[in-house]
Structure formats: C-alpha cells, structure tokens
Amino acid sequence: MLKLRMLVTAIAMAGSFSVMAADSLPTTAPAPADNPTTPEKVALGKMLYHDPRLSSTGTVSCASCHNTMLGGEDNRPNSMGVNGQTGGRSAPTVWNAAFNKVQFWDGRAASLEEQAAGPVTNPIEMGMKSWDDVVARLKTIKGYRQAFELAFGSDHEAITKDNATKAIAAYERTLITPNSAYDKYVEGDKDAMTEQQIRGMNKAVELGCTSCHSGPAFNGPGAFQKFPVHSNGYFEAQYHFNKDKGLAEVTKKESDEHMFKVPTLRNIALTAPYMHNGSVKTLDKAVKLMAKLQLNKDLSDEDTADIVAFLNALTGEFPKQTMPELPGTPGSTFN
Amino acid sequence: MLKLRMLVTAIAMAGSFSVMAADSLPTTAPAPADNPTTPEKVALGKMLYHDPRLSSTGTVSCASCHNTMLGGEDNRPNSMGVNGQTGGRSAPTVWNAAFNKVQFWDGRAASLEEQAAGPVTNPIEMGMKSWDDVVARLKTIKGYRQAFELAFGSDHEAITKDNATKAIAAYERTLITPNSAYDKYVEGDKDAMTEQQIRGMNKAVELGCTSCHSGPAFNGPGAFQKFPVHSNGYFEAQYHFNKDKGLAEVTKKESDEHMFKVPTLRNIALTAPYMHNGSVKTLDKAVKLMAKLQLNKDLSDEDTADIVAFLNALTGEFPKQTMPELPGTPGSTFN
Structure with a gap:
C-alpha cells in the first residue's frame, strides 16, 4: 500500500494529475497512548x-x-x-x-x-x-x-x-469510510473517477481550495482557518456567518475571532446543510460561497458543477455495523 | 416442536405445573395474505x-x-x-x-x-x-x-x-424474542426457571392473571379488557387511570369506555414504567395494582415478589441485528 501511494505521489509530482496530495484514506485511525483501541x-x-x-x-x-x-x-x-x-x-x-x-x-x-x-x-x-x-x-x-x-x-x-x-x-476511531472513488483513483484505478470529477479535482487545486483542505481527510494542513476571510455585508445579512466568533467564543482572544476547525471534505455530499451554522442548503451554493469568502473568487456555474462532482467522489464506503444490544435493567425508568 | 409442545401441554394438564397455557413463543409471526414477508x-x-x-x-x-x-x-x-x-x-x-x-x-x-x-x-x-x-x-x-x-x-x-x-x-414481524427462561421451561428444561419463578407462575394462574394474560404472548384470549375494573378514588387521584377512556376515545361508544388492548407480558421487566399512561414506575407496584384494580385482591409482598420473579422469566433472547444503511441524497436537508 505504501509503495503504491509513493508511486501515485511520484506520478502526481510528475504532473499527470495536478498537485493534489495523493493520499487515500487510512483504514485504521491512530489512537492515543493512554487509550489503545481494543x-x-x-x-x-x-x-x-x-x-x-x-x-x-x-x-x-x-x-x-x-x-x-x-x-x-x-x-x-x-x-x-x-x-x-x-x-x-x-x-x-x-x-x-x-x-x-x-x-x-x-x-x-x-x-x-x-x-x-x-x-x-x-x-x-x-x-x-x-x-x-x-x-x-x-x-x-x-x-x-x-x-x-x-x-x-x-x-x-x-x-x-x-x-x-x-x-x-x-x-x-472505527468509523472510517474508505474506498471512495477518489481513493480508488489515487491508488491507481484511473477509471474510478469521471472526467468531470477529475476536472473538478484539478480546478479545486488551481483555485486554492487545497491550501486548507488537503491530506487524506482534506482537513489540513492547518487545524484552524479564519472564516470568512473576506467579509461581505451582503452575505453576512443573508447567512449570519460573522455572528459566531468561533474559537474566540471559548478563549475570548481577539486573535481567535472567527477561527474554526477546517472540516473534512470526506462524505460532504451527504452532510447538507453546510457551514458552521448550517445556513447553506446545497453543496453548489457552499462551493461558490467558499470561493468568494475565502479566496475572493467568483466561480462560474460550470466550475462549480465540476468541483461538486469531485466532492461527490469523496463519498466513501460505510462499514456494515451490527446494532448494539443495550443492557436493560428490570424496572428502570427516567422520571 | 409441535410434538414437544403437545407433550408439555399433556404434562401441564396432568397437574405437574398448574394450568398455565404451556405455549412457547413462536419464532416466526404469521403475515397477512396481502403482505407476505420477504x-x-x-x-x-x-x-x-x-x-x-x-x-x-x-x-x-x-x-x-x-x-x-x-x-x-x-x-x-x-x-x-x-x-x-x-x-x-x-x-x-x-x-x-x-x-x-x-x-x-x-x-x-x-x-x-x-x-x-x-x-x-x-x-x-x-x-x-x-x-x-x-x-x-x-x-x-x-x-x-x-x-x-x-x-x-x-x-x-x-x-x-x-x-x-x-x-x-x-x-x-421479525422482531421476536424467543428462548426466555419460561420458553425453555415449557419446552422441557425444568431447570430453566428458578423455584421462585415457578412459584410465581403458579400464583399468577391461581390469582387469575392468566384469565386475561395467557397464550404464547400472554396477551389473550381476549383482545380488549376494561381497565380499571374495580375503580378506586385513591388510585385514581394518584395515577389518573380513569382519565383516558381507551377505545371510547376513538369510537365515542359508552361500551368502549376504559377498554384497552391487553398488552403482552413478554419482556415486561425491561419496559418500565407501566400502564397505558406510564404512571407506575416499578414492576412490583404494577403487579400489586393490577391485582387490586382488576381482581380486587390485595397481594402480599411475598406473592408480589414471586410473580415479579416469574415475569422476569419472560425476558427473551433479542436477535442480533445489522444496522440499516440509510440512503442519502447528496445535498438534501430539512428546512
């Protein structure tokens, strides 16, 4: 797997599919030393x-x-x-x-x-x-x-x-969704993504989306980013993005104002509505707003559709789970 | 299985464990002709x-x-x-x-x-x-x-x-919990129930509980019963049982007043609180109240404990289930 990833990265560096960090999602998550997974x-x-x-x-x-x-x-x-x-x-x-x-x-x-x-x-x-x-x-x-x-x-x-x-x-730590179309693609299956999805991936890189959303979970390299970067009275009136001060709500520090965790883009097509306050109903609107507010760019409908197609390639495989049988206690009630 | 059940019934009729209807819970449920289970x-x-x-x-x-x-x-x-x-x-x-x-x-x-x-x-x-x-x-x-x-x-x-x-x-129709201690007992495993549970079973029969709660699911022979039969101002003030007119709330017929479905006793130890309005927190209290309100009998603490022990023998085996994977629709939201 590592060898394959290195190979894919090498291909990427050679320019065959842009500068997207070519990491597929790991199938296990690291656990802290004081809480090994059992x-x-x-x-x-x-x-x-x-x-x-x-x-x-x-x-x-x-x-x-x-x-x-x-x-x-x-x-x-x-x-x-x-x-x-x-x-x-x-x-x-x-x-x-x-x-x-x-x-x-x-x-x-x-x-x-x-x-x-x-x-x-x-x-x-x-x-x-x-x-x-x-x-x-x-x-x-x-x-x-x-x-x-x-x-x-x-x-x-x-x-x-x-x-x-x-x-x-x-x-x-077991709730991981590997094997998205994107994962298959970066692991060598060039047919796993559609042409539109590949176009969308490259546009996302060119635009600068990946300066904040890269790595296997598309949530780094930085943990935090300011949102919105380019404030705008029109959008504020419509979506109230500035109302929530993010990390500063906790730390009360001016430097933390409007700083938010960079969210993963994995499965983002399934998690509407969008933004920290859930004010944006659709993925295409969310993509356009992020381009405008974070990168000060006006996205065309065509570019937006391509990027949305790429984001759909990040929907993974959900592992089959058994239902837990919750322990009852005879005679117990709540109030 | 049928033979075993007939044998058990024959033993029951010969008096070895009282007149309790000796049916274990079927492992499949009948489906209506226009909705066969697939x-x-x-x-x-x-x-x-x-x-x-x-x-x-x-x-x-x-x-x-x-x-x-x-x-x-x-x-x-x-x-x-x-x-x-x-x-x-x-x-x-x-x-x-x-x-x-x-x-x-x-x-x-x-x-x-x-x-x-x-x-x-x-x-x-x-x-x-x-x-x-x-x-x-x-x-x-x-x-x-x-x-x-x-x-x-x-x-x-x-x-x-x-x-x-x-x-x-x-x-x-697939949500069935067979193999309770009671089921094992009536199918021939005499060690499946404790002595107290057997005592409680016999007392439930002697008291008359089984005139309404008999059959494999302990919810018949009749579909409906009046509750409470013996009304009582003290209990009414405490539990408000009379407030809900049962079937008459729907039919508006006087003859349906305070008529309720006879509920199953299967897994009753796990389903506190009790009665149609959930006003009774514990199973022992529920048993005493049912004896008083339906049979006009005052149960001793000892008899109550025995019957509660029997009711605990009706907790079945819950089948292992897989979690359904609910289909998402990219971009869908609720309001």
Whole structure:
C-alpha cells in the first residue's frame, strides 16, 4: 500500500494529475497512548454512543445528532437536543472524525475523548446535570458493569467518566469510510473517477481550495482557518456567518475571532446543510460561497458543477455495523 | 416442536405445573395474505423504521420511541415526539408486537400495517403533515427508489404509503424474542426457571392473571379488557387511570369506555414504567395494582415478589441485528 501511494505521489509530482496530495484514506485511525483501541472498548463505546439514557430525558444519544446509519450527522441546520432545543451550530459528521486535528467547530477539544464529554452535559444537547449523574445512572444498568469491566478491568471502579469517554472515542476511531472513488483513483484505478470529477479535482487545486483542505481527510494542513476571510455585508445579512466568533467564543482572544476547525471534505455530499451554522442548503451554493469568502473568487456555474462532482467522489464506503444490544435493567425508568 | 409442545401441554394438564397455557413463543409471526414477508420488504422496512427523515424535524424515527436496541420502547412514561412534545400514553414495545391481537393501547388498529401509518402524521409524534408529504420526501431519496422497487416491483409506482407501511410491518414481524427462561421451561428444561419463578407462575394462574394474560404472548384470549375494573378514588387521584377512556376515545361508544388492548407480558421487566399512561414506575407496584384494580385482591409482598420473579422469566433472547444503511441524497436537508 505504501509503495503504491509513493508511486501515485511520484506520478502526481510528475504532473499527470495536478498537485493534489495523493493520499487515500487510512483504514485504521491512530489512537492515543493512554487509550489503545481494543474490541472490548469499541463494543462498550458503541453501546454508550447509541444509548439515549445518556441524556436527561432518555431521548437523545450521540447517534441522534451524529447518525451512524446516515452520513454521520442529522442533515439539519442545527441539531435538536433534549426537549426540542436547538443551538447555533450544525452537527459535524462523526465519520472519519478520528482524522480531525481538533474537535468541535471551534476546535476547543484536542481529542475525541475530550469531545465525547461535552454534549452529554450541555443543557441544550443531552442535558445531563453532571457526569457524576451520568456515572450514577450507568451504575444502575447492570449490563454496563460487565461491559466496563471487560474493557477496563475490575481492579479499580471501571464505570467512570474517563472510561466512558475513552470507550466512545475508541468506537469513533472505527468509523472510517474508505474506498471512495477518489481513493480508488489515487491508488491507481484511473477509471474510478469521471472526467468531470477529475476536472473538478484539478480546478479545486488551481483555485486554492487545497491550501486548507488537503491530506487524506482534506482537513489540513492547518487545524484552524479564519472564516470568512473576506467579509461581505451582503452575505453576512443573508447567512449570519460573522455572528459566531468561533474559537474566540471559548478563549475570548481577539486573535481567535472567527477561527474554526477546517472540516473534512470526506462524505460532504451527504452532510447538507453546510457551514458552521448550517445556513447553506446545497453543496453548489457552499462551493461558490467558499470561493468568494475565502479566496475572493467568483466561480462560474460550470466550475462549480465540476468541483461538486469531485466532492461527490469523496463519498466513501460505510462499514456494515451490527446494532448494539443495550443492557436493560428490570424496572428502570427516567422520571 | 409441535410434538414437544403437545407433550408439555399433556404434562401441564396432568397437574405437574398448574394450568398455565404451556405455549412457547413462536419464532416466526404469521403475515397477512396481502403482505407476505420477504427479505426485501424486511430490509426496506428496517430502513424506514430507523429513518428520522420520516418526521417533520428529521429527528424522530419509529425507533426513537420503540427502540430496537433496548426493550422495544423508551423507558419513559410518555414518549417524546418532534419539538420535545409528549402525549398521554406510554410507548408499547415493538418486540413481539406481531403477536398482538390489536395495535395501539386503545386497540384502534387491527394490524401492524395500519398501526405503522399512525405516528408518522400524528402532530405530537413524528409530525408529518400528510402521507403525501412523506411519500414526496421518500421520492427525493434516491436509494429508497431502488429499495421500494426491489420489495414491491417496478410495474407500478413503488413508493406509496401502502407499501411503506407494509414494509415496516414486515420488518416488525421479525422482531421476536424467543428462548426466555419460561420458553425453555415449557419446552422441557425444568431447570430453566428458578423455584421462585415457578412459584410465581403458579400464583399468577391461581390469582387469575392468566384469565386475561395467557397464550404464547400472554396477551389473550381476549383482545380488549376494561381497565380499571374495580375503580378506586385513591388510585385514581394518584395515577389518573380513569382519565383516558381507551377505545371510547376513538369510537365515542359508552361500551368502549376504559377498554384497552391487553398488552403482552413478554419482556415486561425491561419496559418500565407501566400502564397505558406510564404512571407506575416499578414492576412490583404494577403487579400489586393490577391485582387490586382488576381482581380486587390485595397481594402480599411475598406473592408480589414471586410473580415479579416469574415475569422476569419472560425476558427473551433479542436477535442480533445489522444496522440499516440509510440512503442519502447528496445535498438534501430539512428546512
């Protein structure tokens, strides 16, 4: 595989298909030293990820907004948390989130583990009062005792916030969608992409899209970028992009204003609507707006269509998954 | 299997374990003549059942309230539909619903097909304006075109309300939980139930519980029963059982007042809270209340514990399921 990739890169450098970084998506994600991926953790993480009992009302699981049966999110501008509440940002996809350099739209979490802790106690998302309450609830569900001890041992109390978020992160590291048309193409199958998709790929490079969206997940080299770079009263009135200050909402630093995580472009055709606030309904509109706001370029309809065709080549293969069987506790209820 | 069952019944009639109808749960459910179960329908039905895009907000699927990863419902007193709305009844379990004689708590639907049509356009459940809107939305999701035509052919328009509800019903007919301790016991494994569970089974028969809850699914012989039979101001003040007029809410007939579907007792230990309005949190309380309100008997704590132990013997084996991969449509969104 490595040899093939080097060969492809060599061909790319020789100019046969532009300067696009020719990396296909890895089929496994690196795990941090203190949370190696194990089948037991993945099994537990899958249960927790799909368990609505991690929310105050028992109705919202991680999967409610980051749906693993769909494109890893909910196709809504803003997700709907407990009691029908909505926030100001659009749910990012969980597929290939393992390859994000930072997590959340504002990049405030450095790891999947750190990210997983957030929504559970966010009052408008899963609405639990505290992780102590989550842990207390998990301890009432007998099947979780066994699953946590299988994953983390029984020398110490296994049901903890730290272990719950580690398990969820371990599961999320398995949510990878390889073998897109683009992956097949860069691995040597020149028929995998259509002529229009190849044209779109080259135009994306020429325009400068790949200065922020490159690498196997099309989300780097930098973790953050300012959005919008070229502000514009007309677009602001229509889409309210400037309202959300991004990372500065957390750090309160002026230098972080409007800095957002560079999102992956993998499976982007499946994750409408677009932008951090979900205000843009279609992919062609999103491509035109990004060209204008980030690169100050007006894209023709033809160029837009070509780039959209290329982005469709980034839809991967979704692994078959078994449904977790969530452990019940006889007689348990929510309120 | 039939021979074994006849043998077990003969033993039962000879008095060795009371007069409990000794039927184990069938492993397949009968389908109506106009909707034979096929793998293609089941596959489509599983997709539709788990697809939140069948709701106005894109957040509520059949599985949200009838969770197939759990005991087939949501462990809540009343389910939560779109925009955080709740109604007055508790979600019945979908597991073994194929063996219900009628559907919904008030029994207003004669079949799973008829039932499946209801919640989708209920304003406090899935909130779609009409099935025409549902069908129109399904038609925008390209993968559904293929799945409907595989299941129903392409001679006529395959994406219809009728076919959608048929597919959901076909899937639901596969949601059967055999091999409970009770099933093993009546099939001849005398060690499958504990002594307490056997005691509880016999007490349930002696008390009269089985006059309404008998047969393989413990939900007959009659489809309907009045609840409560013995009204009581104290309990009414506490649980508001009389507020809901059951079938009469639909038919407006006096003779239907407080008539409810007899629910299955299968997996009842997993489906707290109890009663049509979900007002009773624990199984022991539910057993005591049923004895008082239906049979006018005061149960001792010991008898209650024995019957609860028996009811725990009705928790079956949940079949392993694969997750459906819901078809996406590039660029689609909800509002």
